[in-house]
Amino acid sequence: MLSGIAFVELEATRGQPPAEMVAEALRPDPYDVAAVDLVSLENTHNVAGGTVMAIDELRAVRKACQEAGVPLYLDGARIFNASVASGTPVREYAAEADALMFCLSKGLGAPIGSVLCGDAEFTREARRAKILFGGAWRQAGVLAAAGLVALEDGPNRLQEDHTNARRLAEGIAEASLGTLDPSAVETNIVYVDTASVGVDPWDAHDRLKDEGVLCSVLGGKVRMLTHRDVTAGDVEETIRRWPAAVSAAAVG
């Protein structure tokens, strides 16, 4: 509302619209009413399950954007997860976007903070917009120091989160057959479709909380993440406590 933006959502498998779908969405409206000014992609894609977009797919979408003269914004909140999982350096992803944001928090481990990247004119305008939105913060330096640590050390340990997430998914899939496909877990996000075995996700959430396991519910599924404060041992403990929580929820 504040930005005066309307969204055209593209529904795509794994949260990744193919280039043809983007090109179709960018076809000019004959009445010039529905003008698209920006294409925004997310990599990895949170709601789609932490899915990774391959650099070739991104290049193809970029080409479609360039042909339509529309800039491409990359919501790379978890771009370092995408990089670790795909082996593509972040700079290669960044080179395909007109602007990119990434979080210093989340997987990289800072308590707070994000970075917005673009050319000088863009970042100048973005800083102005940030202040207009009430985002001025004078004493952010001490937190920026934590961000530097996150940037330095964070990427080196993301593989551990991905390994832990896959293990968590395998353990849950074994305990609750049919609730998820562990091979679809590409990074650090695990969605469990407890409803598919007759367990309301919020019931599962509450029972898990009673068992000392914290998760969230998104899109009707239990959502679990691995990060620097979740160890391989925690994952095993969660797998151990899972059946009690979920079968209790089923009965309750």
Ligand SMILES: *Cc1c(COP(=O)(O)O)cnc(C)c1O
């Ligand atoms: C967390 C997140 C953001 C916003 O990050 P902030 O640090 O709150 O600005 C944007 N996009 C995605 C996909 C996110 O997960």
